[in-house]
Amino acid sequence: MVNHALDQLKLDKKPVNLYAPVSYILSLGGKRLRPVLTLAACDLFDGNLQNCINAALGIEVFHNFTLLHDDIMDEADKRRGHHTVHVKWNPNIAILSGDTMFALSYRLVHSKSTGDNFLEVLNTFTQTAIEVCEGQQYDMDFETMDQVTIPEYLEMIRLKTAVLLGCSLKIGALSANASVSQANVLYDFGINIGLAFQLKDDYLDAFGDFEKFGKEIGGDIASNKKTYLYLKCLELADASDRKTLLDLSSSATQADSKIAEVLRLFDKYSVREQVISVMEMYFNKAVDTMQSLEVSPQKKHELISYAKWLYKRDH
Amino acid sequence: MVNHALDQLKLDKKPVNLYAPVSYILSLGGKRLRPVLTLAACDLFDGNLQNCINAALGIEVFHNFTLLHDDIMDEADKRRGHHTVHVKWNPNIAILSGDTMFALSYRLVHSKSTGDNFLEVLNTFTQTAIEVCEGQQYDMDFETMDQVTIPEYLEMIRLKTAVLLGCSLKIGALSANASVSQANVLYDFGINIGLAFQLKDDYLDAFGDFEKFGKEIGGDIASNKKTYLYLKCLELADASDRKTLLDLSSSATQADSKIAEVLRLFDKYSVREQVISVMEMYFNKAVDTMQSLEVSPQKKHELISYAKWLYKRDH
Numbered sequence: 001m002v003n004h005a006l007d008q009l010k011l012d013k014k015p016v017n018l019y020a021p022v023s024y025i026l027s028l029g030g031k032r033l034r035p036v037l038t039l040a041a042c043d044l045f046d047g048n049l050q051n052c053i054n055a056a057l058g059i060e061v062f063h064n065f066t067l068l069h070d071d072i073m074d075e076a077d078k079r080r081g082h083h084t085v086h087v088k089w090n091p092n093i094a095i096l097s098g099d100t101m102f103a104l105s106y107r108l109v110h111s112k113s114t115g116d117n118f119l120e121v122l123n124t125f126t127q128t129a130i131e132v133c134e135g136q137q138y139d140m141d142f143e144t145m146d147q148v149t150i151p152e153y154l155e156m157i158r159l160k161t162a163v164l165l166g167c168s169l170k171i172g173a174l175s176a177n178a179s180v181s182q183a184n185v186l187y188d189f190g191i192n193i194g195l196a197f198q199l200k201d202d203y204l205d206a207f208g209d210f211e212k213f214g215k216e217i218g219g220d221i222a223s224n225k226k227t228y229l230y231l232k233c234l235e236l237a238d239a240s241d242r243k244t245l246l247d248l249s250s251s252a253t254q255a256d257s258k259i260a261e262v263l264r265l266f267d268k269y270s271v272r273e274q275v276i277s278v279m280e281m282y283f284n285k286a287v288d289t290m291q292s293l294e295v296s297p298q299k300k301h302e303l304i305s306y307a308k309w310l311y312k313r314d315h
Numbered sequence: 316m317v318n319h320a321l322d323q324l325k326l327d328k329k330p331v332n333l334y335a336p337v338s339y340i341l342s343l344g345g346k347r348l349r350p351v352l353t354l355a356a357c358d359l360f361d362g363n364l365q366n367c368i369n370a371a372l373g374i375e376v377f378h379n380f381t382l383l384h385d386d387i388m389d390e391a392d393k394r395r396g397h398h399t400v401h402v403k404w405n406p407n408i409a410i411l412s413g414d415t416m417f418a419l420s421y422r423l424v425h426s427k428s429t430g431d432n433f434l435e436v437l438n439t440f441t442q443t444a445i446e447v448c449e450g451q452q453y454d455m456d457f458e459t460m461d462q463v464t465i466p467e468y469l470e471m472i473r474l475k476t477a478v479l480l481g482c483s484l485k486i487g488a489l490s491a492n493a494s495v496s497q498a499n500v501l502y503d504f505g506i507n508i509g510l511a512f513q514l515k516d517d518y519l520d521a522f523g524d525f526e527k528f529g530k531e532i533g534g535d536i537a538s539n540k541k542t543y544l545y546l547k548c549l550e551l552a553d554a555s556d557r558k559t560l561l562d563l564s565s566s567a568t569q570a571d572s573k574i575a576e577v578l579r580l581f582d583k584y585s586v587r588e589q590v591i592s593v594m595e596m597y598f599n600k601a602v603d604t605m606q607s608l609e610v611s612p613q614k615k616h617e618l619i620s621y622a623k624w625l626y627k628r629d630h
Contacts, residue, residue: 018452069414073407092388095410096452099384102417103444110437122425122437129418137333137411 002035002060005053021085021097022104025064028080033310034164035060038172040306041186044299047176051112055121055175058108059168062125065101066132068094073140102129109171117174120183124174128167135160148226150235154195162194185293192286193307199279200311202227206263207272212314218259224249228278229271230262236269283311317350317375320368336400336412337419340379343395348625349479350375353487355621356501359614362491366427370436370490373423374483377440380416381447383409388455417444424486432489435498439489443482450475463541465550469510477509500608507601508622514594515626517542521578522587527629533574539564543593544586545577551584598626 011023035056042052070076071084072094078084086094109125110118138156142148166187173183205220206229220227226249234245245265248258266272287304326338350371357367385391386399387409393399401409424440425433453471457463481502488498520535521544535542541564549560560580563573581587602619 015449015452015456017456018449069410073410092455093452095384095388096448096455099414099417100445100448102414103441103448106421106437107441107445110434110441113434113437119425119428122421122428126418126422126425130415130422133411133415133418134330134333137330137408140407140411141330141332 002032005057017093018097018100021089021093022101025068025085028082032060034063034168037165037168040303041169041172042176044295044303045173045176045178052172052175054108054111055171058105061101061108062105065098068098115177120180121171121174124167124170128163131159131163142226148231150231153228153231157198161198162191165194166190185289189286189289192282196279196282196311199228199275202229203275206266209314221259221262222254229266229275232274233266233269233271241265317347320372332408333412333415336404336408337416340383340400343397347375349378349483352480352483355618356484356487357491359610359618360488360491360493367487367490369423369426370486373420376416376423377420380413383413430492435495436486436489439482439485443478446474446478457541463546465546468543468546472513476513477506480509481505500604504601504604507597511594511597511626514543514590517544518590521581524629536574536577537569544581544590547589548581548584548586556580
């Protein structure tokens with residue numbers, strides 16, 4: 001339903017250099033996780049999916065706008081196996097078509113504006129957009145900071161990743177005329193699955209199966225990213241290992257020997273078990289949050305199963 | 316009132332690298348033309364200015380966001396005599412704080428959401444934001460195009476500059492509960508003064524008084540910008556002068572001799588008189604548009620006088 005509706009967006013407009021990148025990035029696919037969550041949350045309250053499909057698309061367009069601008073900032077050449085917009089076109093076009101996508105996302109979010117909850121939808125979307133920017137700034141700040149604490153890291157991934165999942169679910173619920181407090185339960189569910197998903201990403205980078213994961217293991221280690229694994233290891237390590245880890249993570253090399261040495265330290269301090277434990281905690285917290293919601297047990301089960309299926313993925 | 320309200324925005328937030336550039340660019344001043352037009356349009360319909368001050372600020376924040384991103388794209392070092400954000404900080408911070416300003420502008424625009432015209436306000440703002448991006452893309456496209464027609468140029472400045480003036484006025488009128496058709500009269504007024512203002516900018520670059528204009532005369536000529544003056548001269552010139560003009564405008568030199576030679580051609584083909592005639596036409600069309608509006612003649616006079624004062628400026 002999401003892909004069909006995305007295909008219906010009229011994006012073959014002029015100027016071509018503005019709209020072609022928008023069509024391009026939206027055509028690269030992906031799980032469409034956020035709009036699916038919006039539709040699922042709407043369905044949970046027996047809402048008419050037609051009342052939230054545009055908002056769902058708006059959230060997907062917003063998400064792709066953030067990917068587009070993030071790719072410029074990260075100087076990433078590839079996105080889902082294809083050239084990024086700033087490589088295929090140029091950085092100026094990438095900046096401006098991103099800006100246009102942000103405006104287009106608002107057009108979609110406020111196009112169905114009849115419900116009682118419309119203002120809450122709008123406030124939620126804007127608040128989330130601001131927080132996603134804050135998260136991205138923290139992520140950039142962390143690259144050059146010597147000391148990042150685990151609470152700071154968790155707050156960064158909450159802002160950069162989790163709030164948009166919470167927002168997707170909340171807007172779906174609001175579109176089905178759920179009460180604000182019911183919608184906030186779904187928001188909290190989204191925050192907690194978002195944290196679990198992001199920690200799972202960190203986990204897979206170090207402990208994933210290369211065949212299934214589809215990218216090189218240890219990419220985060222090679223590029224000295226301050227992931228949960230790294231910060232946890234730093235917290236647990238003795239003075240000598242701590243120095244080794246700090247030295248390794250301040251070296252520009254991407255050598256396999258660096259990755260192997262860091263993985264050895266992760267193993268020594270049971271970082272794998274630590275991250276599994278904390279991501280399980282967030283996932284279970286998400287499921288617990290849903291218990292209080294008085295909706296069809298069957299639909300509740302479907303939403304939780306979908307989240308579990310995503311969470312259990314090993315790629 | 317605008318500057319006071321801007322000072323009240325709480326922008327000393329974290330992350331500092333995200334919000335400090337927002338405060339910085341908003342502190343650089345400027346005429347605050349757009350929010351003043353919003354307030355004036357609200358007053359024209361005897362509206363309560365408190366009902367539109369936030370929307371007025373939202374439009375000013377949006378305008379400054381477009382300046383911030385345009386400065387990255389144009390590689391401009393200075394803005395109002397100060398370093399641009401991407402120079403003072405870096406391009407990544409400039410991209411992201413610009414994105415944040417776009418979201419903050421929406422927060423301001425939809426914060427007073429009680430009026431009957433609220434949806435029209437929101438649709439007008441979003442449509443305008445999209446069109447401003449389209450205008451900027453056309454402006455960038457024109458840099459590398461051999462042939463740009465005068466209608467294409469006028470459409471570009473309509474999108475890049477005029478629609479936001481129209482939007483500022485329309486949203487002010489809507490906030491005072493004017494009818495959509497009354498608000499559209501003000502929108503048309505804004506489009507026409509916007510075109511007149513932009514043509515005046517083109518004019519001042521070539522024919523301004525250096526002492527008053529405050530920047531070098533001929534900057535557009537030096538950088539080969541396809542302004543109205545240039546396109547008009549190309550249209551009127553004979554084959555030989557046309558070739559001279561095309562050769563000059565494809566040369567990378569910024570020499571005074573190039574500027575002098577282009578100004579000589581402008582003089583030969585009475586380009587000065589041509590641009591005066593067309594900008595007067597737009598300004599008069601703006602004033603005529605206002606005749607149909609049934610509001611206090613005194614207030615109508617004040618708004619037109621303000622526009623005239625801006626239009627007559629020689630700097």
